[in-house]
Amino acid sequence: MFVESVVRWGAWSILLAGLGVSGGGCPSRCTCRPEAKEVICSGKHLNSVPEGFSSDAKRLDLSYNKLKTVGRRQFSGLQLLQELDLSDNLISMMEVEAFQGLSNLRTLRIKNNRLKIIPVGVFSGLSSLRFLDLSQNEILVFLDYTFKDMSNLQILEATENDLVFISQRAFFGLTNVVELNLDRSNLTSIPTEALSQLPSLTRLCMLRLTIPSIPNNAFRRLHRLRSLVISSWPFLDSLASNSLIGLNLTSLVISNCNLSEIPYPALRHLVYLRFLDLSYNPITVIQRNLLGDLLRLQELHLAGGSLVRIDPGAFKGLTNFRMLNVSSNQLSTLEETAFQAVGNLQVLRLDGNPLACDCRLLWVVRRRLRLNFDGFQPTCASPDAVRQRQFRDFSEKELPRLFTCRPARIQDRRPQEARVEEGTTVLFSCKADGDPAPAITWISSQRNVISPTGRIRVLPNGTLEVRYAQVHDSGAYQCLAGNTAGNDSLTVGLFVKGVPRNRSIPIFIDESWIEPTHMTQTANSSSQMAKPYPFDAKTLIIATTMGFLSFLSSVAICFVFMFFWSQSKGQIKHTATIDFVPRSSMGGGGDGGDGGRFTMKLI
Template identity: 80%
Template sequence: MFVESVGRWVAWGILLQVGLGVSAGSCPPRCSCRLETKEVICSGKHLNSIPEGFPGDAKHVDLSYNKIRTVGRRQFSGLHELQDLDLSDNMISMIEVEAFQGLQNLRTLRIKNNRLKILPVGVFSGLSGLRFLDLSQNEILVFLDYTFRETVNLQTLDAEENDLVFISQRAFFGLQSLQELNINRSNLTSIPTEALSQLQSLTYLRMLRLTVSTLPNNAFRRLHRLRTLILANWPSLDTVAGNSLIGLNLTALVISSCNLSAVPYSALRHLSYLRFLDLSYNPITVIQGHLLRDLLRLQELHLAGGNLLRIVPGAFKGLASLRMLNLTSNQLTTLEESTLHSVGNLQVLRLDGNPLSCDCRLLWVVRRRLRLNFDGRQPTCSSPDTVRQREFRDFSEKELPRVFTCRPARILDRRPQEARVEDGTTVLFSCKADGDPAPSVTWISSHRNVVSPAGRIRVLPNGTLEVRFAQVHDSGTYQCLAGNAAGNDSITVGLYVKGGSRNRTIPFFTEEDWLEPPIPQATNSSAQLAKPYPFDAKTLIIATTMGFLSFLSSVAICFIFMFFWSQSKGQIKHTATIDFVPRSSMGGGGDGGDGGRFTMKLI
């Protein structure tokens, strides 16, 4: 059959060349026809409309790069064997309903880079065999209900770079076979959740350059077959709800070039099948410890181009399958071995583009420099000055113990500190430490709890312990721990608080002292005590105002009570008539005297 078909096309070509029995419409004017592949090439021929005279058995028609403005109804009727139609890069602003009717064998339709603003319902009527549809780079504003109803076998829909402001809830109705959807650079301000829920066979979803600020809960419900989700270049996205990705069985997730200030741990904890995670180019500053342990199958983690300052020890604990960690172009000064505890299968580590401090904390990386893959980009030292700009591969094994060193933490002032005070007094205990790298200072309270930087008992930024308005139950010993990668040091201080009289005035502090009390100079006393202050003007004004408001409230309540009480007594009479008998002027008993009457009026 194939040989016979080729023979017929060859014979048709020969007849065309010699001008024997060939109809003038066998190949459209200004187009070229390739007999062996059954292609009609009309690309870049300055056509203003779709030509006529296509061969009836043509399988591929290319009308791209012309000036076509309209596609009429049943424009391609008769091309029952057509499989590929390209209308890209024209000026098409109108496609009539049933424009492609009769093309039941069409597999690929490209209408890229035209001027379409709306797609009438029924425009894709008859395309039951369509597999790929490219509508990118148009001006489409909305996808109406049932727009794609008859494209039941469509597998890929590319709708990138349109002006979409709305996708109707049933716009994707009928796309039960769609596997890939691309939406890029649209004006959508929310996730079209209801519309997407129609795509229950979707495996790949890419949404780029949207103006969405929040990823809400259940944003992608019913997409149980979705495996790859790409959300990139959303500059307003700063919130990812904890259940936004629930129900998904993703293997690849990209949320990059957004405005996330922290890793969305809650949203990620459901994704136990995830293998690829990219959170690059977000203003994330810290990776917390032990919060990614649910990603048991994760193999690649990308956190490039962020604001990472610190990775807490144990941050990647439990990621036993991790093969690649990309931390390039952040603000990291080190990467301690404890952060990658239990990640023994790591093969690729990207640390380039960070201001790395080459001390003992990075010694474990340098020692693996020959077998650890840096993906062709060697990390470089930023400090100390003696090795600035040197790449890890340049160090010899001999100089490693000499260069990559640390100085253990040491508390400078180890003199005993003990305070015996009455309750209500504020006490300060000093704990200054030195070391390389700079040690961290931690205070342990008398109840064996870590003291936080906030609260009545707190640690100040300079490492000083502050106990404000000391109470009896604050008594006990407090321990200061200073530590770095090279070692630890500690001291113990004592606080003993005696209960005072009940009418004792508790001192008030000025606003500046409340926020950051000054540290007194060292004296011969066993502890540093902050002097109490008397009431200031602000305190008196506040107290007076509160008292005055309380007085007015009491008066108002009394008036309201009197008003309702008087209403309950019924109508009040405003006049009264009084009868009386005047006493005799001679002092008699008044027998037979005339009485009198007068009326009183209540004003």
């Protein structure tokens, strides 16, 4: 019985082996799975592609071996093969038509090898290929028509290569590619012409590049592109205003770069954008009314930046806005007026900011049960009474007592009036206190807001400076001090008297004034201080010294010249003798005529 059982078991083993390798065999160092039509030769220390594969195999795994080359028509007997994995080998060369005959191949992985260049024609015959992974090689350049026979390719992975150049027609024929990934290469500019050969591209990822800027029309003819990811470009500090023109993006990521401000001009065309991530850029402010063109924007991520302010009206017009992530910045507050409608806001990330918990954040605390903080509770950094308390720790009863503000109030309300002559510089003081600190704004007599620059300007301490006052500067100026809790105002008067025409007055030329005298008057003083000379004593001493030195230098040069002239005077001859031949009186040329001589005396 025992012998019979052994015989039966051997017969069944032979039968199963025969079923498992129908149409061929199984290489001795590989594992075959007949039910899945797989041949697994991974990690077998193979130096070359083995032979004897079953002709009906659909998946072949040759990864983690020591293969160095792929020869011409290496797999031509595997016409039903759908997936081939050559990853993690030592392949440095692939011959032309290396994959010829694999007309049903859908997936090809050649990841983590030593390829430096791919000859044109290597991928010939791969008309059904959908996925190609060339990442983690040493490829330097993609040549023209490298992928021309792969008309059905959809995803191309080309990350972590040494690419320095992508030829303009390298992607010619890839009419169905929807995703391209480029990561950690040596490209110094965007391969615009090459990318334009990908008319069906919907997702483009370009990571860890050294490109410093994105020029106009950088992604032209990519009308189907919906997702663009640009990340870890440490030198990228600018986007041209038309760099994203023609794109219909719904998702845009420009993170871990060097943008110091939101590229509003480049973004204004993206009316279909729903997701925007500008995290980990040194952006300091989100300005008001500049994102309104992004009508469909739902999410904005600006985490890990340098934000110190989000202006009121920053998200005006964004009726679909649902999520804001400004975690790990330098924000002290976020006012309700920044949003079009806070009722639509669902997710808010404020954690990691030095938040001042006063009346400006009361709207957030009162919505703390409805708002989703994504698991990261905001924490108060000031004032001392609530330091380190999380928003969820506050009870409804204590909110009116703790989250308060003090209205702005101008401290010195004494009348300020200045009557001066033309050319005088006048200062008007406006100091205010309040909690939070009030913002100071000056309004001119023409009802215009005065800027911090120009002849009439607002100084950092809130003082209004009118330099070299002119007659037309006369009028009433209003100081407005305001914060979230309230406003205060103060009006001052300036009256400028013209000077007689025979007196000189300052002339304004190229942002500077030429003045004969300097006069400054504050609005609270009754006397006028003027200096009769435009230079101080130090300046006059330096100028006199320089003039005296110049005079001494001129005199010294004259003495030196006279010295050398006197030394050479004894060598000068006072007479000169000149020989000459006179012309004949008949004009015959003077042959045979006698010469002459005369002597001149030199004076």
